Amino acid sequence: MIILKKVLITGALGQIGSELVERLRKDLGENGVIATDIRKPEGNQTVESGPFEILDVNDGEAMLDIAKRNNVDTIIHLAALLSAVAEQKPQLAWNLNMKGLYNALETARILNAKFFSPSSIGAFGPNTPKNNTPQDTIMRPTTMYGVTKVAGELLEDYYFTKFGVDTRSVRFPGLISYKTLPGGGTTDYAVDIYYEALKKKSYTSFIAEGTQMDMMYMPDAIDAVVKLLNADPSRLIHRNSFNITAMSFEPEDIKKSIQKIIPEFKMDYDVDPDRQKIADSWPNSIDPTDAQNEWGFEPSYDLDKMSKDMLDKLKDRI
Ligand code: AKB
Secondary structure: OOOOOOEEEEOOOOHHHHHHHHHHHHHHOHHHEEEEEOOOOOOOHHHHOOOEEEOOOOOHHHHHHHHHHOOOOEEEEOOOOOHHHHHHOHHHHHHHHHHHHHHHHHHHHHHOOEEEOOEEHHHOOOOOOOOOEOOOOOOOOOOHHHHHHHHHHHHHHHHHHHHOOOEEOEEEOEEEOOOOOOOOOOOOHHHHHHHHHHHOOEEEEOOOOOOOEEEEEHHHHHHHHHHHHOOOHHHOOOOOOEEOOOEEEOHHHHHHHHHOOOOOOEEEEOOOHHHHHHHHOOOOOEOOHHHHHHHOOOOOOOHHHHHHHHHHHHHOOO
8 A cells, every 4th residue: 555645855866766756656656756866867867768857865944945846745865975985085975965864854844744764774883782783782983984874863763752753764784676776885885796606707806705794686675665764653663773684694695606607607805994894883684573563574686686686687788
């Protein structure tokens, strides 16, 4: 059951945005989604196919104006810097991630709109329990990305309790997809590897052997957003943000999964110390039980099923 009618999406040209726009336009109709981004959707046919407006999320007035003019009832705020880029440009990351979120929450408050913006496994830190990380636990991240994610979770809860804004969120693991590349994340190796497996039959991993991180295939991530947005609010004990994950693996596991389809595929390592440091501060695997119990989170792709689909879909594209 879809109860959203008109959704404004920021960061619509990003890895999550372009697939969420596509899904919600199928569910709500072309005009049901106002896609926005700081750049033009050149070549992105899905986003170009319906309403699109240029929006810098630092500009709160412009965001409110677009939302008002289009009578939106839901704000999905995705524009943010990811972990590796945020660590290179921490001042920019704080300004963009926090100001953008604040402007989006204010827009939702003023228009009484529903609200979704993702958190991340990056919200956890080195003294968080590493395995089966609980929903409610120690959160002392050591990256600027993580700092903005924890602050964002708290701010979204504040807008719910103080102003009654219907804020909802998930802690995304690394997201793997074939339509739009991620930009500047620590988990990006798990996307790059499929491209290189098809192009070169080999891959040099910038993440070290033995580094386990949570991951999810994009169709499950998109389903999770739609499901949480449509969840019965009376069942939500948590809001910002739910642990969700579909699998946890290290580089050797994804290599072996690809080798089941491309036996000659080879992998070696040239570890990037900056991204490795970030990965080492994150959990090995998080516990999604509360998301399962409160709104029925249920991913359908495991590692092998994802590898098969990724390689099938990508081979027609590259
Ligand atoms: C990143 O690596 O920065 C993101 C994330 C896990 O939030 N993919």
